[in-house]
Amino acid sequence: MKKILVVDNQISNCELLKKLLSRNNYEVETISQGNLALNIIDKGKFDIIISEYRLPDLAGAVFFEKVLKSHPAISMIFMSRDFNLKNVVDLIKRGAFNYLSKPLNPDELLEAVRDCSKPHDSQVQKISASEKQAKLPENGTCNEFGFVVGKSKEALEMISQIKRVGTTNFTVIIEGETGTGKEAVARHIHKISNRSDKPFVAVDCGSLSKEIAGSELFGHEKGAFTGAISKKTGLFELANGGTIFLDEIANLSLETQMALLRALQEKVIRKIGGVNEVPIDVRVIAATNEDLIVKSGAICFREDLFFRLSEFILKVPTLKERISDLPLFIDYFLKQTSEELGIEKPQLSEEVKDIFYNYEWPGNIRELKNIIRRSCLFIEKDNFIYKDALPHGLLATAVTRKLNGKSEIKTESQSVNRESVDPDLKSAARRAELTRIMEVLQKVNFNKTKAAEILNIHRKTLYSKLKVLR
Structure with a gap:
């Protein structure tokens, strides 16, 4: 059992983290001061330290140096409400394992803690690009980065393209619907490149407004x-x-696109308000769930930038197109979630399997993952997941079954007692809201930015509603 020390001057936060980590089979101790933590570390054997960066009695950087000097084998995760990129970069370069923003996301924290058990980059011997290619997972398996390789024709073609372009310095456009795993593909291209020991920086262009993008x-x-x-x-x-990695690149303003084009062509950047040019050597991988060619014709995306980015275009298939890989993803997400919850891996009932195989999966792999995670909270005593564990959104959209070798769509109102679903006005309103959100998301191919515009709500509000409604 891994032993963790939580260091935070907020006692309530220490208690919350202790409860969360203890439930996930970790031995946890807490302390509220950095100097006291150093004394405890010298007396006890800890595997991981989760520490507030801005401690009242000791600067985070100083605390880290002291721990690193006396106990270099301990993995350190820092957390802070004041997110500063410079601090993050400095800590990671010096050997910190991760840096999380407060308020903490429980799933993100647990994932960071689990990752501490994996070999650190500094402990892994560097290998050549050709050897890295060989380390891509075999068909139907999952590698250490959580990337599931399918057996379908579409999956094999995608892996072939990843291998083909991975060892080059080509700029790449990854096309695919929302939730198909475009960032995972980008990370694998990076991992088998000769840049794998250098940073991989992912950027959500959809969250960058015109004012802050530059x-x-x-x-x-x-x-x-x-x-x-x-x-x-x-x-x-x-x-x-x-x-x-520039995700949702179509959301960048024309002004930012121009600056990006110059950076790609000249391999230099100029800071806002600066006069000096800074040379850079960065490989750009962009991702989009839209047709950039059509968008460039509409003067929303520059043609010259598209041609500069599209040295190689890689298409990520939808989950529906690679439905034969569905069991592999189901098994992986069931295993991942059961390990997180500390339970035996459950199984799907035949009815749930039938629903899954006939569902359209508009949200692709991401939707499947979220549904599996939610369903694992409603496991029956026989360790099976039944239809009642599935979210209302899936059933309201399309609960499917096979009749005479064909798929028949049944709405939830046809298969579930309406009185049991909507016992009061609040539940009915909640269901109507979810139905409307799902309708709009499907119309815009699950582009949440466009959906939020149509629904006349902020993008963050849409995310919040989806979390609650699911």
């Missing part, structure tokens, strides 16, 4: 604009020597 990507000088109280290092500089 600063986030390229950085800014102190005083460049109101609020620029210090110099900022951009994400391109942080990714120097490695790979930057």
Whole structure:
């Protein structure tokens, strides 16, 4: 059993983390001061330390140096409400395992803790690009990065393309619907490249407004604009020597697209408010769930940028297109979730399997993962997952079954007693809201930015509603 020390001056946070980690089979101790933590570390054997970065009696950087010097084998995870990219980069470069923003996401924390048990990059011997290719998982298996390789024709073709382009320095556009795993593909391209020991920086372009995109990507000088109280290092500089992944690239403004084009062509960037050009060596991998060619014709996406990015275009198949791989994903997510919850891996009932095989999966692999995770909270005593454990959203969209060798769509109102589903006005309103959200998401191919615009709500509000309604 792994032993964890939580260091945080907020006692309530210490107790919450202790309960969460103890439930997941970790031995946990807590302390509220950095100097006291150093004394405890010297007396007890800890595998992992989860520490607030801004301790009242000891700076996070100093605390880290002292632990690193006396106990280099301990994995350290820092957390802070004040997220500072420079601090993050400095800590990671010096050997910290991870840095999490408060308020903490329980799933993100548990994943970081589990990852501490894996070999650190510094402990892994560097291998050649050809050897890295050989380390891609075999068909139907999962490698250490959680990437499931299917047996379908579409999956095998995708892996072939990843191997083909991975060892080059080509810029790549990854096309695919939302939830198909485009970032996972990008990470694998990076892992088998000669840049694998350098940073991989993922950027959600959909969350970058026109006002902040330039600063986030390229950085800014102190005083460049109101609020620029210090110099900022951009994400391109942080990714120097490695790979930057630009997800939902179609959301970038034309102004930012122009700056990106210049960075690709000249291999230099200029900070906002700066006069000096900074040379960079970064491989760009972009992802989109839209047709950039059509978008460029509509003057929403620059043609010259598209042609510069599209040295290689890789298509990620939908889950429906590779439905024969469904059992592999189900097995992987069941195993992953059961390990997280500390329970025996459950099984799906035949009725649930039938629903899964006939469902359209508009949200693809991400939707499947979320449904599996939710369903594992409703396991019956015989360790099976039955239809009642499935979320209302799936059943409301299309509960399917096979009749005479054909798929018949049944709405939930046909298969479930309406009185048991909507016992009051609040439940009925909740169901109507979910139904409307699902209708809009399907119309826009599960592009949440577009869906939020149509529904006239903020994108973050849509995310919140989806979490609650599911």
